[in-house]
Amino acid sequence: MHKHLHLLSIVVAVCTAFSLINEVDGDYLIGVGSYDMTGPAAGVNMMGYANMEQSTAGIHFRLRARTFIVAESSQGARFAFVNLDAGMASQLVTIKVLQRLKTRFGDLYTQENVAISGTHTHAGTAGYLQYVIYSITSLGFVNQSFDAIVKAIEQSIVQAHNNLKPGSIFLNTGDVENAGINRSPSAYLFNPPEERARYSSDVDTTMTLLKFWDPESKKSIGAFSWFATHGTSMSRDNKLISGDNKGAAARFFEDWFTFGNKSLSTPITKSSAKPVETSTLIKKAQTIKATGGKPCGKTTSQGFKVRKNDGSGFVGAFCQSNVGDVTPNVLGAFCTDTGKPCDFNRSSCNGDDQLCVGRGPGYPDEILSTKIIGERQFQKAAELFNSASNQLSGKIDYRHTYLNFTNIEVELDDNTVVKTCPAALGPGFAAGTTDGPGMFGFQQGDTEINEMWKRLRDILKEPSRYQVDCQKPKPVLLSTGEMLVPYAWAPAILPIQMLRLGNFVIVSVPGEFTTMAGRRLREAVKETLISNGNGDFNDKTHVVIAGLTNTYSQYVATFEEYKQQRYEAASTLYGPHTLSAYIQEFKKLAKAMATGEQLGGTDLLPPDLSSVQLSYLLDPVGDSPPPGKKFGDINQDAAQPKGRSFTKGDKPSAIFWSANPRYDLLIEGTFAVVEMLQGERWIPVYDDDDFCLYFKWKLDNITFYGLATIEWEVPEEAASGVYRLRHFGSSKKTKDSPNEYFTGASSAFTVS
Numbered sequence: 001m002h003k004h005l006h007l008l009s010i011v012v013a014v015c016t017a018f019s020l021i022n023e024v025d026g027d028y029l030i031g032v033g034s035y036d037m038t039g040p041a042a043g044v045n046m047m048g049y050a051n052m053e054q055s056t057a058g059i060h061f062r063l064r065a066r067t068f069i070v071a072e073s074s075q076g077a078r079f080a081f082v083n084l085d086a087g088m089a090s091q092l093v094t095i096k097v098l099q100r101l102k103t104r105f106g107d108l109y110t111q112e113n114v115a116i117s118g119t120h121t122h123a124g125t126a127g128y129l130q131y132v133i134y135s136i137t138s139l140g141f142v143n144q145s146f147d148a149i150v151k152a153i154e155q156s157i158v159q160a161h162n163n164l165k166p167g168s169i170f171l172n173t174g175d176v177e178n179a180g181i182n183r184s185p186s187a188y189l190f191n192p193p194e195e196r197a198r199y200s201s202d203v204d205t206t207m208t209l210l211k212f213w214d215p216e217s218k219k220s221i222g223a224f225s226w227f228a229t230h231g232t233s234m235s236r237d238n239k240l241i242s243g244d245n246k247g248a249a250a251r252f253f254e255d256w257f258t259f260g261n262k263s264l265s266t267p268i269t270k271s272s273a274k275p276v277e278t279s280t281l282i283k284k285a286q287t288i289k290a291t292g293g294k295p296c297g298k299t300t301s302q303g304f305k306v307r308k309n310d311g312s313g314f315v316g317a318f319c320q321s322n323v324g325d326v327t328p329n330v331l332g333a334f335c336t337d338t339g340k341p342c343d344f345n346r347s348s349c350n351g352d353d354q355l356c357v358g359r360g361p362g363y364p365d366e367i368l369s370t371k372i373i374g375e376r377q378f379q380k381a382a383e384l385f386n387s388a389s390n391q392l393s394g395k396i397d398y399r400h401t402y403l404n405f406t407n408i409e410v411e412l413d414d415n416t417v418v419k420t421c422p423a424a425l426g427p428g429f430a431a432g433t434t435d436g437p438g439m440f441g442f443q444q445g446d447t448e449i450n451e452m453w454k455r456l457r458d459i460l461k462e463p464s465r466y467q468v469d470c471q472k473p474k475p476v477l478l479s480t481g482e483m484l485v486p487y488a489w490a491p492a493i494l495p496i497q498m499l500r501l502g503n504f505v506i507v508s509v510p511g512e513f514t515t516m517a518g519r520r521l522r523e524a525v526k527e528t529l530i531s532n533g534n535g536d537f538n539d540k541t542h543v544v545i546a547g548l549t550n551t552y553s554q555y556v557a558t559f560e561e562y563k564q565q566r567y568e569a570a571s572t573l574y575g576p577h578t579l580s581a582y583i584q585e586f587k588k589l590a591k592a593m594a595t596g597e598q599l600g601g602t603d604l605l606p607p608d609l610s611s612v613q614l615s616y617l618l619d620p621v622g623d624s625p626p627p628g629k630k631f632g633d634i635n636q637d638a639a640q641p642k643g644r645s646f647t648k649g650d651k652p653s654a655i656f657w658s659a660n661p662r663y664d665l666l667i668e669g670t671f672a673v674v675e676m677l678q679g680e681r682w683i684p685v686y687d688d689d690d691f692c693l694y695f696k697w698k699l700d701n702i703t704f705y706g707l708a709t710i711e712w713e714v715p716e717e718a719a720s721g722v723y724r725l726r727h728f729g730s731s732k733k734t735k736d737s738p739n740e741y742f743t744g745a746s747s748a749f750t751v752s
């Protein structure tokens with residue numbers, strides 16, 4: 001008896017110990033969140049291509065801020081990682097978000113343990129960065145863009161925080177096929193042959209995925225993945241807001257998890273009735289006319305949303321990595337005049353950079369390219385998600401510091417000491433890339449600047465002698481680090497950060513590292529962790545680079561790539577030793593993390609330039625519909641094709657009289673809905689988050705009244721039935737009058 005009791009207590013003790021170990025080693029608190037950050041959909045310049053003519057004119061699908069938070073316990077160590085469907089992170093956004101988090105949460109979320117990363121879509125609105133060079137084409141700062149992003153980050157973090165509950169995390173990695181190629185292969189070839197020989201490709205094909213598991217509901221709550229490919233499937237001529245291929249992948253992944261591997265339009269209520277004859281359907285549809293414009297409430301469109309955000313949904317995010325030289329335009333770059341491949345070293349056609357343009361897999365259809373590159377990432381992520389079994393355990397930790405990149409002393413392997421330089425751009429920057437050619441007269445690889453450009457440059461700012469020498473072999477086209485009027489043109493103070501989740505480490509970099517630059521940094525961090533970690537880190541330690549995080553400072557090429565001065569090297573701001581400086585400083589972070597030490601304090605802080613921002617973009621000042629019309633009235637109705645239904649690939653559309661969408665961004669709502677008649681009720685089946693639904697906005701070219709076009713590309717899976725298109729919008733009579741909300745629906749039509 002006694003003996004039995006004894007045994008039992010041992011068993012109990014062992015079990016308790018085991019579960020304790022499990023709790024300490026295996027389980028974290030995890031929360032995810034997601035919030036709409038779609039900016040102004042009319043007349044605002046887009047971030048990425050720096051193309052003055054590329055201003056928004058509608059929405060392909062909405063942009064989101066997606067967050068995960070992991071914590072050791074309710075008061076324990078934690079970090080938050082935010083992925084934005086944005087061109088990049090912005091210093092000013094980060095500063096404002098941190099201020100708001102401090103107000104809400106005290107010292108729980110700070111610069112140390114919050115990472116804000118951009119997917120690098122080139123189809124979001126611009127004007128949210130604080131340094132001059134990044135807001136020239138947007139005519140300065142655009143408060144509406146900025147505000148939408150800050151608010152969405154804050155809300156997604158609040159959601160994730162409120163959702164924190166015990167869970168497990170699984171890591172998986174695999175190769176993504178054909179979703180990126182090197183767009184500067186000639187520069188890659190400058191890297192030492194023995195180094196290149198260690199890799200099978202001139203791009204990193206690895207996708208790294210974290211899967212978050214809730215043991216209580218026995219369901220996953222989210223997954224975040226990292227993979228390097230540019231957000232340039234959509235071209236420099238596109239005017240629709242889009243998350244590009246990563247935003248698309250996220251939309252496909254979340255829909256796949258939420259609705260299954262099928263379209264949304266499969267009837268929600270399964271009808272037991274016999275299928276209805278097409279002619280009967282058409283007859284029914286013909287009786288249903290456009291509703292005309294009607295007033296509605298501020299949040300009415302949210303009720304019509306197919307994907308309502310109640311803060312409890314599955315969050316699937318596709319994050320950026322060492323993307324510098326990786327293009328999604330995987331067919332290669334060709335001359336638009338001859339159709340022949342461009343010059344290998346210069347990416348030009350008979351000396352003209354503007355004729356050399358990359359082709360995506362859907363060429364010449366950029367929407368199709370976006371879809372295909374998005375699907376390739378989504379399919380791999382789904383596979384990694386389904387097979388993830390490597391459970392993470394161990395400490396959560398983080399290190400963060402600010403560096404003044406203007407003159408970091410770097411000790412090279414041969415003990416010589418070199419320095420970084422004030423920021424500067426070379427002529428290869430002005431040439432642009434094969435994803436979006438830049439100005440005429442420049443070519444990638446230019447190592448000289450002609451006299452005329454030198455004179456023009458000197459009117460703006462003549463670079464100092466020191467700068468010219470420091471940046472060599474880059475010729476200084478714009479000495480942005482020395483240009484301070486009307487305010488700083490380029491950042492000098494940059495954050496670097498490491499986040500640890502057991503044996504998984506995120507390296508947050510404020511820019512676009514090229515493939516080889518990223519490999520060198522990852523390797524240096526991993527070696528430093530292992531050699532200082534006392535067994536805490538090992539060969540299986542997985543290091544991932546989170547690109548474009550916390551702030552933006554353009555590119556980082558290797559010392560060797562820098563010699564060729566293609567776009568990436570010409571945009572490596574702080575001179576030939578920029579990468580060496582990053583590696584040196586990240587090793588300090590890695591060592592501190594491995595040994596459990598804190599970093600020596602620094603007084604450095606990036607400046608908050610919000611009070612000096614210039615804004616030249618005017619806000620709309622009031623709208624009215626044409627005489628005799630109401631907002632939401634039909635301008636051009638959806639028309640049933642003669643004697644048949646719409647089928648897959650058809651594009652039923654309707655045009656409504658509408659006001660500028662900048663009066664209200666309808667955050668977490670929708671400008672466009674496809675409704676399906678089920679019984680006697682209209683059920684929303686697609687919203688403006690859908691890949692197949694387009695919201696376009698323009699001024700009528702004769703009357704200058706606003707027009708909203710809703711266009712639906714009928715997908716394969718769309719069920720037969722009666723449909724109509726609905727528009728939501730908001731207007732103001734004058735700049736200071738209150739918002740008035742309206743809606744209208746088209747006549748009905750059929751799909752079979």
Ligand SMILES: *[C@@H]1O[C@H](CO)[C@@H](O)[C@H](O)[C@H]1NC(C)=O
Binds near residue numbers: 143144147
């Ligand atoms: C920016 O927009 C927000 C929200 O509308 C407003 O509170 C703020 O005052 C604006 N800031 C500026 C500088 O216009």
Ligand SMILES: *[C@@H]1O[C@H](CO)[C@@H](O)[C@H](O)[C@H]1NC(C)=O
Binds near residue numbers: 186344345
């Ligand atoms: C590219 O430039 C390198 C020198 O940097 C040269 O050796 C090579 O022949 C050039 N390739 C082509 C295809 O022009």
Ligand SMILES: *[C@@H]1O[C@H](CO)[C@@H](O)[C@H](O)[C@H]1NC(C)=O
Binds near residue numbers: 382383
């Ligand atoms: C979805 O279905 C298609 C076709 O049936 C299949 O090829 C694909 O692998 C599926 N995707 C996922 C993520 O399950």
Ligand SMILES: *[C@@H]1O[C@H](CO)[C@@H](O)[C@H](O)[C@H]1NC(C)=O
Binds near residue numbers: 404405406493
């Ligand atoms: C960064 O370093 C440069 C060069 O030493 C110096 O002029 C500048 O004041 C520094 N910036 C800050 C914010 O410390």
Ligand SMILES: *[C@@H]1O[C@H](CO)[C@@H](O)[C@H](O)[C@H]1NC(C)=O
Binds near residue numbers: 701702
């Ligand atoms: C107005 O736009 C329509 C449709 O885009 C076009 O066909 C027409 O030529 C334009 N008219 C003028 C006067 O620009």
